[in-house]
Amino acid sequence: MENSAVTQDGIATVLSNQSLDSSSVRPQIVVQVVDLKAVGNRYTFSANDGKTKMKAMLPATLTSDIVSGKIQNLGLIRLLDYTINDIPGKSEEKYMLITKCEAVASALDSEIKSTGIVLKPKQEFVARSASQIINEQRGNAAPAARMAMTRRVHPLVSLNPYQGSWTIKVRVTNKGVMRTYNNARGEGCVFNVELTDEEGTQIQATMFNAAAKKFYDRFEMGKVYYISRGSLKLANKQFKTVQNDYEMTLNENSEVEEASNEEMFTPEIKFNFVPIDELGTYVNQKDLIDVIGVVQSVSPTMSIRRRNDNEMIPKRDITLADETKKTVVVSLWNDLATGIGQELLDMADDHPVIAIKSLKVGDFQGVSLSTISRSNVVINPDSPEATKLKSWYDSEGKETSMSAIGSGMSSPANNGSRSMYSDRVSLSHIISNPSLGEEKPVFFSTRAYISFIKPDQTMWYRACKTCNKKVTEAMDSGYWCEGCQKKDQECSLRYIMAVKVSDSTGEAWFSAFNDEAEKIIGCTADELDKLKSEEGEVNEFQTKLKETTWSSHLFRISVSQQEYNSEKRQRITVRGVCPIDFAAETRLLLQDISKNKTSP
Amino acid sequence: MDTSSPSAFVNGALLRRYIGQKVRTVIQVIGSDTGSVVGKSTDDLQIVVRGPSPTPPLTTYLEVIGIAESDNSIRAETWTNFGNTFDPQNYNELCKLANGEFKHLFI
Numbered sequence: 001m002e003n004s005a006v007t008q009d010g011i012a013t014v015l016s017n018q019s020l021d022s023s024s025v026r027p028q029i030v031v032q033v034v035d036l037k038a039v040g041n042r043y044t045f046s047a048n049d050g051k052t053k054m055k056a057m058l059p060a061t062l063t064s065d066i067v068s069g070k071i072q073n074l075g076l077i078r079l080l081d082y083t084i085n086d087i088p089g090k091s092e093e094k095y096m097l098i099t100k101c102e103a104v105a106s107a108l109d110s111e112i113k114s115t116g117i118v119l120k121p122k123q124e125f126v127a128r129s130a131s132q133i134i135n136e137q138r139g140n141a142a143p144a145a146r147m148a149m150t151r152r153v154h155p156l157v158s159l160n161p162y163q164g165s166w167t168i169k170v171r172v173t174n175k176g177v178m179r180t181y182n183n184a185r186g187e188g189c190v191f192n193v194e195l196t197d198e199e200g201t202q203i204q205a206t207m208f209n210a211a212a213k214k215f216y217d218r219f220e221m222g223k224v225y226y227i228s229r230g231s232l233k234l235a236n237k238q239f240k241t242v243q244n245d246y247e248m249t250l251n252e253n254s255e256v257e258e259a260s261n262e263e264m265f266t267p268e269i270k271f272n273f274v275p276i277d278e279l280g281t282y283v284n285q286k287d288l289i290d291v292i293g294v295v296q297s298v299s300p301t302m303s304i305r306r307r308n309d310n311e312m313i314p315k316r317d318i319t320l321a322d323e324t325k326k327t328v329v330v331s332l333w334n335d336l337a338t339g340i341g342q343e344l345l346d347m348a349d350d351h352p353v354i355a356i357k358s359l360k361v362g363d364f365q366g367v368s369l370s371t372i373s374r375s376n377v378v379i380n381p382d383s384p385e386a387t388k389l390k391s392w393y394d395s396e397g398k399e400t401s402m403s404a405i406g407s408g409m410s411s412p413a414n415n416g417s418r419s420m421y422s423d424r425v426s427l428s429h430i431i432s433n434p435s436l437g438e439e440k441p442v443f444f445s446t447r448a449y450i451s452f453i454k455p456d457q458t459m460w461y462r463a464c465k466t467c468n469k470k471v472t473e474a475m476d477s478g479y480w481c482e483g484c485q486k487k488d489q490e491c492s493l494r495y496i497m498a499v500k501v502s503d504s505t506g507e508a509w510f511s512a513f514n515d516e517a518e519k520i521i522g523c524t525a526d527e528l529d530k531l532k533s534e535e536g537e538v539n540e541f542q543t544k545l546k547e548t549t550w551s552s553h554l555f556r557i558s559v560s561q562q563e564y565n566s567e568k569r570q571r572i573t574v575r576g577v578c579p580i581d582f583a584a585e586t587r588l589l590l591q592d593i594s595k596n597k598t599s600p
Numbered sequence: 601m602d603t604s605s606p607s608a609f610v611n612g613a614l615l616r617r618y619i620g621q622k623v624r625t626v627i628q629v630i631g632s633d634t635g636s637v638v639g640k641s642t643d644d645l646q647i648v649v650r651g652p653s654p655t656p657p658l659t660t661y662l663e664v665i666g667i668a669e670s671d672n673s674i675r676a677e678t679w680t681n682f683g684n685t686f687d688p689q690n691y692n693e694l695c696k697l698a699n700g701e702f703k704h705l706f707i
Binding site for chain 2: 582583586587590593597
């Protein structure tokens with residue numbers, strides 16, 4: 001274990017060395033964190049070296065370490081980089097602004113006083129509160145007594161990182177495979193399970209290494225367990241699979257006991273159905289959705305080659321219809337294609353009702369649904385929605401001609417003007433949400449004005465006349481195209497420009513490529529280049545740009561994330577441009593007004 | 601912009617509220633006589649417009665600004681061509697909003 005003592009006279013050293021410049025090596029000082037409290041989204045504390053204390057502040061970047069329990073009140077930290085500043089208003093007192101530090105030990109029993117006695121923490125790096133410590137002491141009691149004390153079952157919804165002893169009674173509703181990893185910290189294995197309690201609350205529990213090996217065989221899908229002595233932390237939003245602010249970690253000391261004799265009411269799978277005609281707004285979004293519909297047709301199994309590893313995986317397409325008189329194609333993958341998919345093929349003529357949970361919404365042919373590993377398919381579910389659907393289909397749905405939901409919607413590649421009215425947003429919606437398009441580009445339509453085009457930006461690139469790719473200047477005259485592997489005396493210019501765009505809610509920069517920029521400027525890049533190099537009283541080039549400014553258009557745009565010098569920036573690309581249809585826009589505005597009406 | 605004598609946006613049904621006052625409306629011409637033009641309002645009612653006739657060429661839709669004389673006639677002061685692809689339903693909704701919930705934003 002590392003040095004668990006604070007540096008003697010650490011605070012005095014810090015204060016006397018405040019004039020050290022960044023190039024000199026700072027002495028490694030360990031202090032105890034006392035009176036840790038949150039101020040806004042940062043934490044302040046008193047740095048204690050056993051003799052003196054001084055006020056200190058931790059950067060917002062370390063807030064997560066505090067919340068997760070790595071840096072704890074009464075714990076020890078080693079100061080790696082800091083500056084000493086005056087406390088505004090109190091010129092005699094200084095405070096330490098810490099820019100880098102590392103946790104050395106978890107919470108000691110108490111504040112270190114100048115008696116010089118250092119108390120060693122009992123365990124390293126496990127987030128534990130006082131009640132957890134007491135519970136562990138109680139854990140040495142006789143098993144029966146222990147069971148009596150901890151058997152009180154807590155609802156999953158009541159768990160939080162600061163509550164010590166709890167026991168939950170949960171069913172394993174999903175079990176992941178054991179995965180091995182190899183990262184900077186070493187090798188290991190990990191798996192996780194999805195747990196659901198009687199109230200329907202779900203939480204993900206993860207186990208690493210020894211704990212993973214210990215519990216992997218014990219956890220079985222569908223079985224019920226009493227679990228205690230796990231730890232909770234805030235869920236990582238990127239990997240969230242269930243609706244819970246927290247996620248659980250079980251270690252070797254956690255308890256997992258099968259509730260073999262007892263029955264537990266399994267809550268029915270909670271569905272949140274989206275009618276087929278409302279699927280449009282979910283296209284390419286992160287959210288998984290649920291659908292229910294009548295099976296119109298089932299395809300045979302197809303074998304698709306997976307892009308990343310060239311493996312062949314089975315797929316089956318099901319066409320579903322619902323009362324909105326729209327149809328959608330759901331792709332079942334892997335086991336769902338071969339297992340339940342085959343069942344559906346056999347009963348296709350009965351046109352059963354199926355409900356599917358956790359589908360991804362894609363844009364193939366406008367709108368497409370795909371299963372993922374955690375998708376759940378239920379045939380002819382016992383629910384009022386299913387009964388309603390079946391009777392609708394039997395009475396009228398069977399005969400009605402229905403259209404595919406995707407057909408009204410253009411896929412992003414198609415610049416049809418119909419897509420100018422779906423996913424309509426204002427600029428503020430995009431710029432106020434920097435995480436849009438984090439995983440996959442998101443598409444919108446918007447109506448805005450071109451407010452500025454920088455005249456001295458690089459507006460075009462030299463392109464091959466055949467394939468439009470960028471060409472390089474050849475040694476002798478002409479241009480070389482790497483793609484076509486040939487040289488041409490001439491090349492064409494193609495637009496690649498940044499335009500500033502504004503509407504009543506804000507402004508943003510859009511990137512426009514050749515076809516769209518041509519529509520905006522009103523002439524080709526070659527033509528504009530000619531104007532630029534023309535001499536004369538009136539600069540036609542500037543006039544052209546001026547005419548473009550403050551023209552309004554309907555834009556189809558995609559929003560994604562790009563990294564510039566390790567900083568994530570929003571990139572908005574124009575996918576389509578078309579003139580404004582004022583009558584249609586007015587109708588949209590009237591709709592908006594009636595939606596926001598205050599009086600009934 | 602001369603705001604000394606504002607005109608209220610009306611359709612056929614709202615005309616009666618402004619008798620004697622200045623109004624503006626868009627009509628589709630369905631017939632004309634000496635000294636008067638008969639038009640269809642955006643809410644499909646008939647409006648007679650007396651006074652100086654609009655000068656051709658005329659488009660399908662015309663805006664007329666003038667004094668409301670009765671619940672179905674206007675004495676014209678100004679005519680403006682509003683084109684052939686005008687959307688009368690939108691204009692009708694505008695008249696309803698401008699005289700109802702959002703009256704305070706207009707006159």
